[in-house]
Amino acid sequence: MDVSIAIDCMGGDHGPSVTVPAACAFLSRDPVAHVTLVGDPAAIEPLIERVAPAVRERMRVQPATQVVGMDEPPANALRGKKDSSMRVAINLVKSGEAQAAVSAGNTGALMAISRFVLKTLPGIDRPAIATVLPSLRGHSYVLDLGANVDCSAEHLLQFGIMGAMLVSAVEHKDRPSVGLLNIGEEEIKGNDVVKQAAELLRGSGLNFYGNVEGDDIYKGTTDVVVCDGFVGNVALKTSEGLAQMLATFLREEFKRNFMTKLMALVAMPALAHFKRRVDHRQYNGAVLLGLRGVVVKSHGSADAFAFEQAIARTAEAAGNRLIERIGERMAVREEVA
Amino acid sequence: MDVSIAIDCMGGDHGPSVTVPAACAFLSRDPVAHVTLVGDPAAIEPLIERVAPAVRERMRVQPATQVVGMDEPPANALRGKKDSSMRVAINLVKSGEAQAAVSAGNTGALMAISRFVLKTLPGIDRPAIATVLPSLRGHSYVLDLGANVDCSAEHLLQFGIMGAMLVSAVEHKDRPSVGLLNIGEEEIKGNDVVKQAAELLRGSGLNFYGNVEGDDIYKGTTDVVVCDGFVGNVALKTSEGLAQMLATFLREEFKRNFMTKLMALVAMPALAHFKRRVDHRQYNGAVLLGLRGVVVKSHGSADAFAFEQAIARTAEAAGNRLIERIGERMAVREEVA
Numbered sequence: 001m002d003v004s005i006a007i008d009c010m011g012g013d014h015g016p017s018v019t020v021p022a023a024c025a026f027l028s029r030d031p032v033a034h035v036t037l038v039g040d041p042a043a044i045e046p047l048i049e050r051v052a053p054a055v056r057e058r059m060r061v062q063p064a065t066q067v068v069g070m071d072e073p074p075a076n077a078l079r080g081k082k083d084s085s086m087r088v089a090i091n092l093v094k095s096g097e098a099q100a101a102v103s104a105g106n107t108g109a110l111m112a113i114s115r116f117v118l119k120t121l122p123g124i125d126r127p128a129i130a131t132v133l134p135s136l137r138g139h140s141y142v143l144d145l146g147a148n149v150d151c152s153a154e155h156l157l158q159f160g161i162m163g164a165m166l167v168s169a170v171e172h173k174d175r176p177s178v179g180l181l182n183i184g185e186e187e188i189k190g191n192d193v194v195k196q197a198a199e200l201l202r203g204s205g206l207n208f209y210g211n212v213e214g215d216d217i218y219k220g221t222t223d224v225v226v227c228d229g230f231v232g233n234v235a236l237k238t239s240e241g242l243a244q245m246l247a248t249f250l251r252e253e254f255k256r257n258f259m260t261k262l263m264a265l266v267a268m269p270a271l272a273h274f275k276r277r278v279d280h281r282q283y284n285g286a287v288l289l290g291l292r293g294v295v296v297k298s299h300g301s302a303d304a305f306a307f308e309q310a311i312a313r314t315a316e317a318a319g320n321r322l323i324e325r326i327g328e329r330m331a332v333r334e335e336v337a
Numbered sequence: 338m339d340v341s342i343a344i345d346c347m348g349g350d351h352g353p354s355v356t357v358p359a360a361c362a363f364l365s366r367d368p369v370a371h372v373t374l375v376g377d378p379a380a381i382e383p384l385i386e387r388v389a390p391a392v393r394e395r396m397r398v399q400p401a402t403q404v405v406g407m408d409e410p411p412a413n414a415l416r417g418k419k420d421s422s423m424r425v426a427i428n429l430v431k432s433g434e435a436q437a438a439v440s441a442g443n444t445g446a447l448m449a450i451s452r453f454v455l456k457t458l459p460g461i462d463r464p465a466i467a468t469v470l471p472s473l474r475g476h477s478y479v480l481d482l483g484a485n486v487d488c489s490a491e492h493l494l495q496f497g498i499m500g501a502m503l504v505s506a507v508e509h510k511d512r513p514s515v516g517l518l519n520i521g522e523e524e525i526k527g528n529d530v531v532k533q534a535a536e537l538l539r540g541s542g543l544n545f546y547g548n549v550e551g552d553d554i555y556k557g558t559t560d561v562v563v564c565d566g567f568v569g570n571v572a573l574k575t576s577e578g579l580a581q582m583l584a585t586f587l588r589e590e591f592k593r594n595f596m597t598k599l600m601a602l603v604a605m606p607a608l609a610h611f612k613r614r615v616d617h618r619q620y621n622g623a624v625l626l627g628l629r630g631v632v633v634k635s636h637g638s639a640d641a642f643a644f645e646q647a648i649a650r651t652a653e654a655a656g657n658r659l660i661e662r663i664g665e666r667m668a669v670r671e672e673v674a
Contacts, residue, residue, distance in 0.1 A: 214574025
């Protein structure tokens with residue numbers, strides 16, 4: 001895709017040793033994209049010395065002298081790290097030198113800096129974080145995932161609009177369906193905010209499906225699942241915990257004794273295929289939505305394969321007019337109102 | 338265990354065809370327990386005709402002419418179904434003829450009727466629903482699971498107390514650890530209610546661990562995980578959805594072609610052992626906590642094996658002074674306050 005991506009090479013648990021090889025792999029796969037590697041040249045340059053010229057010519061290194069710590073308070077990073085790799089990468093999006101930025105750094109700092117530098121789109125009160133998850137029917141996009149703890153109905157509506165536009169851009173769907181995460185018991189169907197949000201979504205012109213429950217995320221009942229950041233974060237973390245527990249149990253069963261180890265050996269191809277299919281690294285790259293620029297957050301612990309997926313997702317969003325789509329949709333809303 | 342359990346035989350998707358065989362299996366396993374089978378004698382009696390005398394003599398049938406529908410509004414069930422199997426079973430707990438009741442019927446109706454007939458314990462504002470889930474270290478008890486959507490910090494504290502007493506009773510742990518479900522990002526650590534609840538839990542005399550995240554449920558970081566009913570319901574349903582999706586994918590991989598089917602055949606013993614280990618039926622039986630009596634809710638779709646587990650859990654809670662434990666703990670609180 002003919003896009004230019006700014007990569008915060010110093011962010012994440014592993015820094016350049018992961019981000020730079022991932023960038024090289026991405027450029028090898030995408031023959032027209034460009035990347036700007038932001039960070040300490042002394043750490044980055046040795047890693048790209050031997051890269052093939054066809055890839056090397058589409059990279060440039062942008063020096064940045066500081067690094068935002070993984071546990072650094074966002075306010076610190078915002079005020080005190082004006083030459084951090086994260087900040088410089090986002091500045092490149094602001095100046096138009098890059099169409100999008102990706103970072104495996106501190107989520108809170110990334111959100112604070114993105115918001116400060118890029119600003120939110122007209123009509124968007126709060127940016128949200130959206131992730132993609134596997135489902136029985138393909139993919140589900142869930143937002144918000146932790147940026148906004150106390151949400152109003154209007155915020156949830158805006159999340160619905162942004163999520164739908166994200167799916168339009170990256171999955172090429174015309175009218176993605178939007179579900180509102182709720183709970184099932186009749187007497188207690190949701191709190192007031194969720195009830196009001198359903199009303200707003202119903203009148204929004206979006207392809208609103210109605211309420212969905214937690215299991216619908218993985219059933220793929222709707223393309224987008226909207227919830228507040230607290231609930232979304234719990235759903236995501238709970239999923240991670242369950243997947244890890246099941247993987248541990250499955251491994252234990254096959255390691256129980258000599259016979260089960262033999263079974264594992266025989267079943268390996270099917271198990272490996274299963275593992276690839278549910279490999280969470282494929283789903284790496286949560287999109288910060290609602291900003292005047294595309295910013296993607298990779299898992300801090302991402303390896304090169306996972307970080308490459310995050311770069312590819314960044315390119316997909318930037319190359320398919322994500323920001324313009326959200327802007328257009330919000331403009332239609334303004335006119336109607 | 339020397340307890341007498343009232344069983345709502347008509348509740349659930351399958352009614353007596355599941356609940357009665359489950360009761361027989363439970364009594365065969367527990368040589369001293371008694372059960373009262375509540376419902377339509379014409380439906381129940383043919384199912385217990387051929388039961389061994391040692392089991393049969395520990396059952397009695399209590400007629401009830403009505404059945405609460407699975408989708409019936411709780412208020413309807415409460416006002417209009419005074420001779421329902423659910424209501425009669427709970428009445429038996431109230432009168433002391435049974436120590437506990439179990440039903441696979443409509444959750445909302447079960448909660449409404451239990452609350453109306455049994456009343457809440459002193460100091461408990463709202464009953465909660467607690468479930469047990471598997472974890473890497475054993476079991477986690479999570480509450481609330483949908484009875485209370487908008488919770489105050491005080492409610493979350495009460496859930497913590499009730500959850501800890503449940504674990505004391507059924508897992509025989511002296512000082513179960515209690516975690517408060519929260520989200521991880523530094524800048525946005527929880528909403529105000531959760532922050533206040535943490536303060537209250539810290540001063541409660543419980544073995545309070547502090548904040549936990551969604552993945553801690555399955556890591557088994559704490560014995561009890563406290564959250565509001567909306568979040569708890571989403572966490573549980575999301576888990577169900579993920580588990581079903583993974584099971585589907587795993588089955589598909591082994592059914593892909595002749596070779597993978599052969600692999601499945603070879604790996605069957607290990608896979609079957611894994612399946613048993615994570616079989617959600619084992620975890621059937623959510624406890625309604627905070628009432629002056631033990632009431633357990635089985636999954637509506639439970640089969641006989643699953644319903645038997647719910648009966649066993651009911652017996653365990655009733656036989657180990659669950660209500661007294663909660664009452665004692667609440668009394669200590671009153672004295673301190």
